Amino acid sequence: MTELKNLFQPIKIGSLDLNNRIIFLAAANGYGSEDMVTQRMIDFYVERARGGAGLLTTGIIAPSSLGMPIPGMLGIYHDRFIPGLRQLTEAVHAQGGKIAAQIGLQYYRAREEGAPTEEVAPSAVSTRRGSSPRELTLEEIQDMVEDFSQGARRARDAGFDAVEFHCGIGYMINRFLSPCTNKRSDQYGGSFENRLRFLLDILHATSRKAGDDFPIICRISGEEFMEGGYGLEDYQKITPILERAGVCCLNTQAGWHECPRPLVHMSVPRGAFVYIAEGIKKVVNIPVVAAYRINDPILAEDILAQGRADLIGMARPLIADPELPNKAREGRIEDIRPCIACGHCLDTVMERTPMACTVNAQVGREGEWTVERAERPKRVFVIGGGPAGMEAAVVAARRGHDVTLFEKMGQLGGNLIPASVPSYKWEISNFTNYLKTQVGKSGVRLRLGAEIVGKPIVQEKPDVVILATGARSIIPDIPGARGKNVVTAHEVLSGEKNVGRRVIIVGGGMIGSETAEFLAEKGKEVTILEMLERVGADIGRTTRWVILQRLTNAGIRIETRANVVEITDKGVKVKREGGEEFFEGDTVVLAVGLEANKELAQQLEGKVASLYPVGDCAEARRIAQAIEEGFRIAREI
Numbered sequence: 001m002t003e004l005k006n007l008f009q010p011i012k013i014g015s016l017d018l019n020n021r022i023i024f025l026a027a028a029n030g031y032g033s034e035d036m037v038t039q040r041m042i043d044f045y046v047e048r049a050r051g052g053a054g055l056l057t058t059g060i061i062a063p064s065s066l067g068m069p070i071p072g073m074l075g076i077y078h079d080r081f082i083p084g085l086r087q088l089t090e091a092v093h094a095q096g097g098k099i100a101a102q103i104g105l106q107y108y109r110a111r112e113e114g115a116p117t118e119e120v121a122p123s124a125v126s127t128r129r130g131s132s133p134r135e136l137t138l139e140e141i142q143d144m145v146e147d148f149s150q151g152a153r154r155a156r157d158a159g160f161d162a163v164e165f166h167c168g169i170g171y172m173i174n175r176f177l178s179p180c181t182n183k184r185s186d187q188y189g190g191s192f193e194n195r196l197r198f199l200l201d202i203l204h205a206t207s208r209k210a211g212d213d214f215p216i217i218c219r220i221s222g223e224e225f226m227e228g229g230y231g232l233e234d235y236q237k238i239t240p241i242l243e244r245a246g247v248c249c250l251n252t253q254a255g256w257h258e259c260p261r262p263l264v265h266m267s268v269p270r271g272a273f274v275y276i277a278e279g280i281k282k283v284v285n286i287p288v289v290a291a292y293r294i295n296d297p298i299l300a301e302d303i304l305a306q307g308r309a310d311l312i313g314m315a316r317p318l319i320a321d322p323e324l325p326n327k328a329r330e331g332r333i334e335d336i337r338p339c340i341a342c343g344h345c346l347d348t349v350m351e352r353t354p355m356a357c358t359v360n361a362q363v364g365r366e367g368e369w370t371v372e373r374a375e376r377p378k379r380v381f382v383i384g385g386g387p388a389g390m391e392a393a394v395v396a397a398r399r400g401h402d403v404t405l406f407e408k409m410g411q412l413g414g415n416l417i418p419a420s421v422p423s424y425k426w427e428i429s430n431f432t433n434y435l436k437t438q439v440g441k442s443g444v445r446l447r448l449g450a451e452i453v454g455k456p457i458v459q460e461k462p463d464v465v466i467l468a469t470g471a472r473s474i475i476p477d478i479p480g481a482r483g484k485n486v487v488t489a490h491e492v493l494s495g496e497k498n499v500g501r502r503v504i505i506v507g508g509g510m511i512g513s514e515t516a517e518f519l520a521e522k523g524k525e526v527t528i529l530e531m532l533e534r535v536g537a538d539i540g541r542t543t544r545w546v547i548l549q550r551l552t553n554a555g556i557r558i559e560t561r562a563n564v565v566e567i568t569d570k571g572v573k574v575k576r577e578g579g580e581e582f583f584e585g586d587t588v589v590l591a592v593g594l595e596a597n598k599e600l601a602q603q604l605e606g607k608v609a610s611l612y613p614v615g616d617c618a619e620a621r622r623i624a625q626a627i628e629e630g631f632r633i634a635r636e637i
């Protein structure tokens with residue numbers, strides 16, 4: 001057992017005592033309502049306090065009603081918010097937890113309710129997203145200083161243990177700090193000192209309003225990765241000034257939302273930005289937090305042991321498994337439900353829906369979706385050992401049911417196995433291993449190499465059958481689609497079929513794009529043919545641009561609005577606006593989607609006591625739905 005001595009050492013942030021070094025980082029979750037705390041939000045944080053993190057941080061809270069671009073965010077711009085926020089802090093404290101309020105402003109404001117939003121910033125510098133903000137007036141800046149400091153005072157009144165000002169990723173404070181967005185010539189711009197003034201004004205006003213002893217944390221992007229922006233050396237000059245101004249802890253992050261560099265995608269190596277914390281730690285005497293792509297307590301321990309940071313920030317790993325700290329402390333590393341860095345949590349919030357997690361169905365439903373012992377244990381057959389089947393089997397077994405899991409292959413995993421083959425998707429295999437381990441520990445009877453057909457199952461008379469037989473590749477109805485030179489993406493990634501030198505991929509969705517890159521890495525000359533206007537249309541917002549960047553870097557040819565009409569042994573015929581075109585290739589890889597395996601459901605329908613199709617065999621989708629449905633049915637039966 002790895003001893004995590006450093007991770008579970010107490011530490012002080014100003015006057016605040018923490019009993020370990022794990023911070024749950026701010027992550028907007030969309031669980032608020034009308035800028036207020038809800039029971040759903042309280043349940044979410046209570047679960048994470050129970051899980052043992054040393055300090056929780058709320059998602060960004062707006063100190064002004066003019067900075068609320070994401071529905072479901074919290075507000076702290078009036079005293080009327082204090083009672084709701086106090087319910088949250090009291091609930092966290094009741095679990096022995098500590099909680100900081102993260103206060104920050106993005107760069108939008110709506111003049112009045114229902115009016116279109118107007119973007120404002122220190123200077124009228126266009127953003128990379130194409131918007132043109134209006135320059136703030138001096139009066140508005142002073143109002144904002146007042147808003148931030150009043151917000152901090154309200155946070156203290158509501159019982160928060162600390163306040164964290166969001167000074168990073170290109171949000172309002174960061175736009176004042178950085179020369180790439182602050183072009184002012186008054187006292188808030190024009191020099192290093194002047195650009196810092198906005199934040200220093202906020203810090204001084206906060207000390208006056210909330211008291212000198214109320215711990216202040218600043219979250220900073222220690223490298224902005226923006227043209228003309230600040231790098232680590234600049235932040236090494238800024239941070240000692242913040243320390244002198246009373247900041248008790250520096251929480252580091254990397255880049256801006258709009259910088260052209262992947263920061264949290266699964267292709268970013270674990271711990272890639274710890275060097276930022278390390279660099280800041282060299283110039284200050286207050287605790288420094290390392291963050292981004294640290295989802296493993298052993299890596300966290302190493303970072304602390306090497307003295308590279310004082311605390312470890314985790315957002316997604318504690319969304320995936322709120323109990324990560326307790327499990328790590330108890331040495332139960334293999335029981336930690338691993339974050340796969342897929343970005344689904346971010347995507348759901350960006351799509352303005354409540355946050356969800358691919359690997360944890362309970363996220364956002366902590367109070368409702370509890371796992372209770374079944375009143376009457378049942379004989380449950382789960383057919384299919386992909387994520388849906390494994391999750392269903394484990395949860396059903398935890399409830400005391402007598403569970404048998406049948407898998408036709410010699411191993412568990414289903415489509416998680418090909419899904420984790422592209423080089424940067426290896427995190428998915430950690431989740432597969434986690435599920436397999438839980439199946440092994442749960443008392444589920446496992447039958448590998450057992451392809452199930454209808455009749456024998458009916459004769460066995462189980463109380464419940466959960467069908468999780470997944471989906472298979474669609475073979476389109478195109479002449480030549482079953483030719484000798486045609487394979488599926490699934491067959492390529494599973495290593496069942498080889499391809500020639502020149503490969504044409506039909507279908508540029510997630511699977512087609514990933515298969516293209518996988519083959520390009522092997523030296524193949526790859527062309528993607530996509531009938532839609534763009535490739536990767538089924539990939540989430542936070543990830544798609546990274547995949548496109550990778551396809552370009554890999555030299556993959558991409559042809560959109562290309563409707564494949566025929567496949568021959570020489571290549572692929574395509575119909576386009578301008579007429580027909582022929583693409584030569586040695587192998588054609590089909591990646592036009594998956595279709596649900598429905599045969600077994602048809603055989604069993606009406607012949608077994610209860611039948612529940614879950615995951616891709618109900619409808620081909622993603623791991624998130626497989627996990628959610630597997631969990632939901634197992635807790636209901």
Ligand SMILES: Cc1cc2nc3c(=O)[nH]c(=O)nc-3n(C[C@H](O)[C@H](O)[C@H](O)COP(=O)(O)OP(=O)(O)OC[C@H]3O[C@@H](n4cnc5c(N)ncnc54)[C@H](O)[C@@H]3O)c2cc1C
Binds near residue numbers: 413489621
């Ligand atoms: C190449 C690829 C990449 C992907 N990448 C991602 C990704 O990055 N993110 C994401 O969210 N989703 C991804 N997906 C989709 C994701 O893998 C599926 O949505 C998910 O695996 C569905 O889970 P499931 O348990 O429903 O089915 P499956 O994972 O398909 O598992 C079904 C299992 O049932 C078994 N089985 C079938 N019939 C029988 C039978 N008669 N008897 C016994 N066993 C049977 C199969 O052998 C299989 O093990 C990808 C899919 C593919 C193919």
